[in-house]
Amino acid sequence: MKTLFSFLFTDAYRLLSSANGRKFLWLLLTAGGTRRNQAATLTFNGLRFRTPDSLMFFWQVKEIFVDESYAFPTSSSTPVIIDCGSNIGTSVIYFSRHYPKAKIVAYEADAETAKTLRSNLVTNGVTNVDVVEKAVWTDDSGVDFGSAGDDVSSVFVATNVHRVPSVRLRDVLLQELRIDMLKIDIEGAEVPVLKDCRDALAHVQNLFVEYHAYIGQPQTLPELLQILTESGFRYYVDTAQHRIKPLINRQYRGNTVMDLQLTIFAYRT
Structure with missing residues (x-):
């Protein structure tokens, strides 16, 4: 039974x-x-x-x-964690709880979401997270950002578009001797950002990427996986978009924005 x-x-x-x-x-x-x-x-x-x-x-x-998708192994008592796209703070609060001595940097581009993020950190007594209210991008000149007021705000969203400060992730990575965990959940900007970082990933030990393919735009998954391979990672790919009859049902539950969303876990052996 x-x-x-x-x-x-x-x-x-x-x-x-x-x-x-x-x-x-x-x-x-x-x-x-x-x-x-x-x-x-x-x-x-x-x-x-x-x-x-x-x-x-x-x-x-x-x-x-529950699934602990962001758990990672480390021998360091003070791991360095860079969280790109921290949203309301669930991820960084998880990191802080499980790695209490970690150095954690949280990037969140949406002003209202960043405000909620900071409030949740205070409410839960989390003090080892540095919140940076900037979009992770390929330069530090600012970027047009569409704010949807939820977890799909992005440089690719056409709603409520405004200019926000940006940070070049490549420069951030090169400032650290070792990065134990790099989380990238930036709603479609992941491929251009990782292309810009392809020579700065050698000291990243664990990497989580949420990949998004927007309807009407090229699917760039092969390029992303090639970057990971060239950088010495092995990877595991998963999806929450389990569709029945996928050759017929080409959109996930009526999603009119994205037709593919994958979670990619990359690690060094």
Whole structure:
């Protein structure tokens, strides 16, 4: 019976089998009725977060705290972590909790989101995160940025476009002797940024990239993977966009902006 249940209900079985998974299910039961795109304050495992959208928060909790997608091995007691696209702070709070002596730099381009990020850090007593309110880009001259007020704000979003300060990630990477974890979730800017950084990745030990392909634009996944290969990484690719009949259903649940989103985990052996 246990084998049958785990086969038929794999995700539910996995969630019920872990303490954080059960806490996540409780969060869904108690707060799952919160309206979309409406600000809310939600708690998980003793942590308290202000979020502009509950569904976005639920996905972040599952990915970060339940699945622990950002966990990485390190022999350093003071690892260096660079988080590009920190959103409301779930990722950097996870890093701070699991690597309490780490040097953590969080980049967030959206002003309102950065404000929420800082508030969540204060609320949860996190003091080892340096928040930089700039877009990660290929230069430090500023970039046009579309603010959607959620986790899809991007240089490729055409809504509420305005000029924001930028930082050249290549320069940031070269300032460190070793980077234990580099997280890049910058909604479509990842390929041009990594192209610019291709000669500055040698001392990055672990790398997470969320890859986005926008409808009507070329898919540049082969170029991204080539950069990782040339930089000496091995990688694992995963997706949350499991589609039925993908040759017919060419958009994920009616998404009219992106037709592909992948998570890429790169590491040195």
